[in-house]
Amino acid sequence: MVFYDKNKTFLLSLLLIGLIWWAVTDFHLIDELFLPSPSLFFEAFTSLFLSRDFGYDILISVWRVVFAWSLSFIFAVPVAFLMSNSIWANRLLSPYVDFLRYLPVPVLIPLIILFFGIGESAKIALLFIGTFFQLVLLIHDDLNDIPKEYYNIGFSLNFSFFRIQLMKFKAIAPNLWNNCRITMGWCWTYLVIAELVASKAGIGYVIKEAQRFSKTPEIYVGIFIMGVIGFFSDTLWRFFYPKIFRYKSIKNL
Amino acid sequence: MIKVENLEKSFDNLKVISDVSFEVGKGEIVTFLGPSGSGKTSLLNCLTGLDIEYKGRVEVNGVSQNEFLKTDRMALVTQKYGNYPWMTVEGNIRLGLNVTGKDRGLEKVNDIIDKIELKGFERYFCDQLSGGMQQRVALGRAILQNSDFLVMDEPFGALDYMTRANLQKMLKEINNNYRKTIVFVTHDIEEAIYLSDRIFILSKIPAVIAKEIVLPREIREVHAAEIKYKKVFIKLRSEIESVLAGLEGLKHIEKIFKTKDLSGLKDLDYCNTFLMDECRRQYKNLPKKEQIEVLLKLLRSSNRHEVIIGMVLHQNINYTSSNFSPEAVRILIKKLQNE
Numbered sequence: 364m365v366f367y368d369k370n371k372t373f374l375l376s377l378l379l380i381g382l383i384w385w386a387v388t389d390f391h392l393i394d395e396l397f398l399p400s401p402s403l404f405f406e407a408f409t410s411l412f413l414s415r416d417f418g419y420d421i422l423i424s425v426w427r428v429v430f431a432w433s434l435s436f437i438f439a440v441p442v443a444f445l446m447s448n449s450i451w452a453n454r455l456l457s458p459y460v461d462f463l464r465y466l467p468v469p470v471l472i473p474l475i476i477l478f479f480g481i482g483e484s485a486k487i488a489l490l491f492i493g494t495f496f497q498l499v500l501l502i503h504d505d506l507n508d509i510p511k512e513y514y515n516i517g518f519s520l521n522f523s524f525f526r527i528q529l530m531k532f533k534a535i536a537p538n539l540w541n542n543c544r545i546t547m548g549w550c551w552t553y554l555v556i557a558e559l560v561a562s563k564a565g566i567g568y569v570i571k572e573a574q575r576f577s578k579t580p581e582i583y584v585g586i587f588i589m590g591v592i593g594f595f596s597d598t599l600w601r602f603f604y605p606k607i608f609r610y611k612s613i614k615n616l
Numbered sequence: 617m618i619k620v621e622n623l624e625k626s627f628d629n630l631k632v633i634s635d636v637s638f639e640v641g642k643g644e645i646v647t648f649l650g651p652s653g654s655g656k657t658s659l660l661n662c663l664t665g666l667d668i669e670y671k672g673r674v675e676v677n678g679v680s681q682n683e684f685l686k687t688d689r690m691a692l693v694t695q696k697y698g699n700y701p702w703m704t705v706e707g708n709i710r711l712g713l714n715v716t717g718k719d720r721g722l723e724k725v726n727d728i729i730d731k732i733e734l735k736g737f738e739r740y741f742c743d744q745l746s747g748g749m750q751q752r753v754a755l756g757r758a759i760l761q762n763s764d765f766l767v768m769d770e771p772f773g774a775l776d777y778m779t780r781a782n783l784q785k786m787l788k789e790i791n792n793n794y795r796k797t798i799v800f801v802t803h804d805i806e807e808a809i810y811l812s813d814r815i816f817i818l819s820k821i822p823a824v825i826a827k828e829i830v831l832p833r834e835i836r837e838v839h840a841a842e843i844k845y846k847k848v849f850i851k852l853r854s855e856i857e858s859v860l861a862g863l864e865g866l867k868h869i870e871k872i873f874k875t876k877d878l879s880g881l882k883d884l885d886y887c888n889t890f891l892m893d894e895c896r897r898q899y900k901n902l903p904k905k906e907q908i909e910v911l912l913k914l915l916r917s918s919n920r921h922e923v924i925i926g927m928v929l930h931q932n933i934n935y936t937s938s939n940f941s942p943e944a945v946r947i948l949i950k951k952l953q954n955e
Binding site for chain 1: 691697711712757
């Protein structure tokens with residue numbers, strides 16, 4: 364059966380969705396204003412790339428996510444390690460992390476505009492705030508879950524402070540990888556919010572502009588591209604997981 | 617050499633160890649035996665220096681623990697999570713050498729891998745191995761570690777009977793070959809008798825040393841599979857069981873163990889006699905349900921639990937002469953099977 368093959372099943376579902384899409388628009392079951400036909404969609408797709416330089420919008424969106432996410436990762440790891448190493452740092456920082464973590468990022472937009480203006484830094488700041496505190500908490504939780512026996516081995520082997528940190532990093536690495544994958548997904552959510560406010564380029568901006576002029580096909584193209592990027596970045600993360608963490612994927616004897 | 621004086625350990629208001637003193641000589645195997653929750657692990661933690669918030673004094677190799685820990689550590693093998701799963705077997709064992717660089721100490725590592733019979737598994741990750749093999753990896757690392765002391769916290773507790781016997785034998789060989797001082801913790805009486813030069817029986821918390829038993833030389837030469845049938849073993853076991861039963865507050869059992877000479881009996885008969893005696897004497901007048909509860913309690917406290925299950929399953933036991941009705945026996949079998 365075709366359903367035993369993952370790729371074939373996927374192709375079949377694509378075909379099915381395309382067919383339904385074509386059918387409901389071709390027979391005018393849904394107004395074109397709400398759902399454009401496939402031909403209108405592809406027309407908008409090509410015209411966006413040719414006339415508006417949509418490729419640049421995509422690149423700048425990807426860059427914002429990657430840059431802001433990397434920044435929050437670079438800061439979150441040491442902060443989480445600091446909180447796990449020092450009970451004082453933990454007591455000092457964790458209330459703020461918990462407080463900020465629960466704030467919906469959009470409520471911070473007015474303040475961010477006040478502080479950073481409407482340029483690139485404002486968008487990066489928004490994405491950073493959206494992921495940094497979540498990452499700190501996730502990493503800190505993983506660090507707390509390291510079995511105490513791992514520390515005992517380290518103690519009995521007289522590990523240095525640095526080696527203990529390395530051991531902790533290796534112990535949480537697989538979970539960290541997954542958390543990176545998940546928080547990067549969140550970053551994409553915040554990106555749309557960031558790009559809807561005072562922006563001159565980016566996928567979110569294209570969608571917003573299309574909405575202003577009621578260009579529904581372009582909205583769909585923007586959404587589609589975002590989905591595809593999300594899909595590929597997720598696939599990339601997942602593809603490398605078993606390559607990097609071989610011990611997690613190898614079968615038992 | 618380890619010397620512990622008036623060790624006392626509390627967690628908040630709960631005192632787990634109260635006034636424990638003992639000495640362990642070089643090359644000796646000493647076992648701490650006691651029921652679960654008797655503070656055995658806490659004691660080991662104080663000994664190794666994992667936990668230094670205790671009262672009393674610990675001396676290692678003639679210097680204070682503080683001084684000892686500045687340069688040295690005791691090798692440690694625990695019941696689970698004893699290896700780093702992201703490292704291969706070889707990597708984990710090599711940790712004991714405490715050197716970096718790919719080829720350094722390779723000879724020593726290979727030598728140990730040979731000894732613990734893991735040749736061919738060097739490149740495997742620890743999670744791929746069975747429980748017994750994983751414990752051998754931890755043991756290998758601990759041997760390689762340049763420490764006079766090997767501290768083991770119920771290392772074979774989760775293993776099956778045969779694997780356990782093999783590892784026990786291996787441990788004895790290690791003790792002979794490397795002259796390591798071994799401090800061992802277990803709740804298994806047979807294991808304690810088989811391995812140790814001396815046994816310390818710990819009471820319930822707050823733990824004190826309820827009894828020290830020095831094992832006769834003859835029992836140390838016996839093979840693990842054979843040991844059960846030796847008279848001297850049965851006698852020792854009765855002695856230990858008597859102490860443990862006494863600690864549990866089961867005075868009448870303590871008395872049986874003390875007064876009756878059970879050493880002439882084979883293992884199964886020994887259990888049978890013990891059970892029959894108890895049933896006849898004590899529980900005639902109890903309702904059925906309580907009889908079973910009492911019997912279960914007896915079985916547990918006498919540590920003959922597994923044997924009894926085996927006997928019942930193979931119908932080796934004849935309950936008709938006791939006051940247990942066939943109905944009661946059926947419920948008992950069911951209960952034992954479920955445990």
